[in-house]
Amino acid sequence: MTEKKRRNPKQDRAQATVEAILEAAFQILEADGLAKLTTSRIAERAGVSIGTLYQYFRDKDAILAAMGQRQSDEMREKITAIVLDASGRAGVRDIVRALMGGLQGSPETRMVLSDALFRSGGEGVVGRQHLTFLDSISGRRDFDFPLGKESAFILTHAVIYLLRAAAAEPELALDPAVLEDELVHLMESYIASLAARAAPGA
Secondary structure (H helix, E strand, O other): OOOOOOOOOOOHHHHHHHHHHHHHHHHHHHHOOOHHHHHHHHHHHHOOHHHHHHHHHHOHHHHHHHHHHHHHHHHHHHHHHHHHHHOOOHHHHHHHHHOOOOOOOOHHHHHHHHHHHHHHHHHHHHHHHHHHHHHHHHHOOOOOOOOOOOHHHHHHHEEEHHHHHHHHHHOOOOOOHHHHHHHHHHHHHHHHHHHHHOOOOO
C-alpha cells in the first residue's frame, strides 16, 4: 500500500500552518530537549490538530529534517549574498561567520537539526554546501589558479565538519570568536598554500 500523499504547502494559509508547526517544534526543542519533543506537543503548541500536522509531516523526524533544511537554506542565501557583495579577507570571514550562524539555537538544538538534516539528505546536504562554498571563494582576487577536486573537497569539508564537531561537543566550551579566527586562518593558509604550489616554477 502506498503512503498517502502529503499536502504540498503552496497556498499562503498552508505555508503559515507549516511555519507554525516548525516554530512550535523549535520552541519545544529549545525549552525541553529532544526527549520531550512529540508530535502531540508540537501540534498543541502550534494550535493545530494532530491530524493537520500529519497532513504535512509523516513523523517527528520529518519535522526535524524540515527545520534543519530551512536553516540550511537560509545559510546558503546568506553566503550567496556575500558572494555578490564581498571579496578578499573580509569575504572569507563573512563566509565563515555565515556558516557558524547557519543553525540557530542551543548547542543541543543545533546538533539535533544538523543530524536530522544529514539523515534525510545524506552527503547531498554537504555537497550543496560544498558547491555554495566554492562559489563564494572562487571569485577572490587571490584565487586565480585551478582548484583540483581533492583540494576543493578538503577546503570545504574541513570547515563544515569542524563546525559539526564543535556543535557535537559543547562541553569543550569553545569560544566562538576564537573559533571563527582559527577557521579563517585555516582557510586563508590553505588558499595561500594552494596558490604558492600553483605558481610558475613552484
